[in-house]
Amino acid sequence: YDVILEGNNKITKDLKLNYQLGAIYTDNVSDNVSNVASGLLVANKFSINFGTKPTVSSGGSEVEKQSVFGQMNLGYKDAIFLNGSVRNDWDSRLPSPHSYAYYSAGISGVLSELFTFPDFMSFLKVGVDYAEVGNGGQFGLLNVTYGYQNGVGPGYLARSSTFPIPGLKPEIVQNTEASIEAGFLKNRLNFTFTYYRSNAINQLLTIGIPAATGFSSQYINAGNIQNQGVEVVLSAKPVVNGNFNWNIDFNLGINKNKVVSLSDNLDIVYLRGYYDFGGREQIAVGGSFNDISGYGWARNATGQLLVDANGKPITDMAAGNDPKVFGDFNPAATLGLSNSFAYKRFSLRMLVDGRVGGIIVDGTEMNLSFSGLTKPTLEHRDGGWDLGGVDKDGHPVSSTISASDFWQTVSSKRNGNGEFYVYDATNFRVRELSLGYSIPLQPNFFIKSANFSLVARNLFWLYRGKSKLDIPGLKKRKLEFDPDMTVNGVVYGQFPSTRSIGFNLSLTF
């Protein structure tokens, strides 16, 4: 439950203050009991009573949080605003004294209200904000526990394999933002520029530790993971006329993600636990939050590609080499451009967007290429493929191979050497195209307005990135998979994106 006190005061004619003070108490309890059976003893009797090998397990958690907070906003002449807030939480997930505080402060000014600018300048606002958000972590991480497992005889008791974190600290995200908003020519041209930097301090991560300690992983509060970037939004109305209107909206986002520090003696954290599907995400100091590493084509000291005596590629996996970093999934920049036209009752809108940079690893292709189901595997089916590689002493190997020799060496279906399947994820596409018509109606008709439109989404590619590795004897392949459909850049069996074409009829009564 919450208790909140609000106030709104006019101190002088030009100075306004409003504020809030409050307290929040939350208690989240979850309990779950699950009954699982592997089959039914009587067909179509869907009850646990008829189940084969029924097992019961129960779990649950409880989190209690108490907070007090205050915030205020001071406005001068409706042009300069000063705001600040402070909050303190007591969270049951944290060790004693369970307490942490965080605050925010900001100032912004509408300069065009305060000063007189030349005519072409219609609006100008600048602002700087700093805000923190805190979070108490996860339930039950402070101590070692032993859990029950079903099994032979009385069953088993096993210690949790993740080392606890008795000194758990709250996660704090610090956001700094500076922005300029400007309007020109009676707001026919608008411009917004934002710079932001966010630092996640003490982010809770699970890291691998030497299993010989008896624990395979450990919780840590990771030092400092930083995102910074700029966003630019431009909108313009080149034509404003009774019958014909044209609007342009353009946005550009540039984000740079950087792992500033993790924790003592720790430079790298591997996510997901395994290299199946061709790649694995990692977090390394100095790198990005979502670098992808994996196995590839083994090379000698001078960088020449290694093949065996039969001419087949020698893979890092077979050679026992370490995985290498392929790159970062995150794009360096995202762009979008929207043009809309309105002529009398017709309207037309086209949105083009795209991303620049970042990579994906296509594990789906890895699986399919093993079985010869992808188009590039049609090349060299009958053999005679000379990869131009060398043996480990650098001597050229002249033996030739077939497509199946190649693809079944670099892939073992579900796992394999991801370097052969790394793509530049840069792409541009026509995201949306719509054509609308506003149907004329009698003024007194019970339907007040009616709009009909044809809408096409994900229409076609303007540009797609290519495979990164140059495989002798093969052209570079075009990116087949839509990077929008993956959250971490390692693709395996995800659905492809779809194109949709449809119509819309909207009525207002």
Place this chain on the structure above:
Amino acid sequence: MKKLADIKSYSIYFILFFSILTINSCTKNYEKINTDKNTVAEVGEAQLPLLFAKAVESVPWNDQTPQNLYSDQYAQYFANNTTYFPTDRYTIDMDWLSDPWNSQYTKVVPQLKALFENTDSISAEYALVKIWWVYSFHRITDYWGPIPYFNAGVPGTSVAYDSQKDIYDDFFKKLDNAVTVLKGKTGETPYGLGDPMYGGNINKWIKFANTLRLRLAMRLSKVDPTRAKKEAELAVQSGVMEASPNDDAYVKKNSLDQNPLSVMATYKHEFSMSAAMESVLKGYQDPRISEYFTPAVATGTFEGIRNGLEPDQVQAPINAKNMLSWAGPRWSTPDQGGPSDYLSTPSNVMFTAEAYFLRAEGALLGWNMIGTPEELYKAGIRNSMLQWGITNESLINTYVSSTATPIAPDDYLNSPPLSNVPIKFDMADKNMQLKQIAMQKWIALYPDGWEAWADYRRRPVVHLYPVANSDNPDISDPSTQYIRRVPFLLQEKQTNGSEMEKAIKLLGGPDKITTPLWWDVN
């Protein structure tokens, strides 16, 4: 303005009130709130059997990624029949290979450490923990060589590796001490139902510990013959396994914790009888063949496949899954002739037959093994037959005196017979006797490819087939090279890197599959 001041002062009391409330009364229960009521935080007397059961059951016998894709193939009990598993061609998948390591260190060790800390050091319970510590760790060191041992289970940011020599020395000390304690506790039943192997039967545990000591002693027969002889003789004098099936060690399985070999039978039959097994069992007309394997579905005959075939070779019609034999009926679904509770087939741990073959080899080396090589060799075969339910004495006697030799398996590569070793014990040629003992022991250890691969590396007198292809550049000529160990794990390099680098020095060679272990002096 007065109004504002009022509100302000009121709010200060308000905050104060809540702060006091929060700090003084409400956080009092926080520790209890943050405790998972579905788990146990402190280990007590009642929990000990459940911890021991977990430690015993967490050894991954015949499990796919720890064993079936590695040592079961290296021992040539099974061979890969899929296009997509590369391990049979000596590719090491570091993800899969981390499974046996993680089972040992995060499922076996924590429970054994908790038992060490919560039981009396002169109790039978403590002695059983020592025996299981040795049993479970000897498998790990015989895969990798140097491993974290003395500091295993100690929390920290790194763990040191120990040399295999020091580890084996500690094995003997622990087993000796455990047997001494147990001999004074024969009336007790430690852990009771929490012992899924022997139900707390101390006499059986003594035989198990001594047989394990004999196995480990034989492992040192080349690198340290003096220590080997001493430990072997002490083990035999103290009493090893003598009668199958009574002394044999199985670990119970049930529908909630299933036998991995049976579980794999419900998948897609991704491995088959090896050509080596086919050559030997068919040539010897061995009655165990129908216990070890099922007849091929298409032909009704027993058919194997060579280890290390390339994907396109596997796809040949003769290598179709229904043209090949799979793991025997006890691990098979009912439609393949298996029992309805095939998933609960107990796991094979250690057997009487092995004790006799170890003694036969020891006797041949001049150790006092209480019996002649011939007697012990024959007893080994007989006990293996009994273990697999073959009790017809005349059938066993006919087998023991047979002069049959392995045949050509008539496989995809037209392989020759695996060897020319007959069953009937050669009374003159000592080298032939060694081969015969090795051959029969290799048959008898089935399906424990983990031990069979270690035993093969120790004294490879009967050569297995060269793998048909090696994808691993470190083994470029499979006709003269075979895998000697598995490399250190990538996860160790990533989490325990500096200690792993030191371990390479302990290994005495590069961290490759071709570097022999300390006891492998061939």
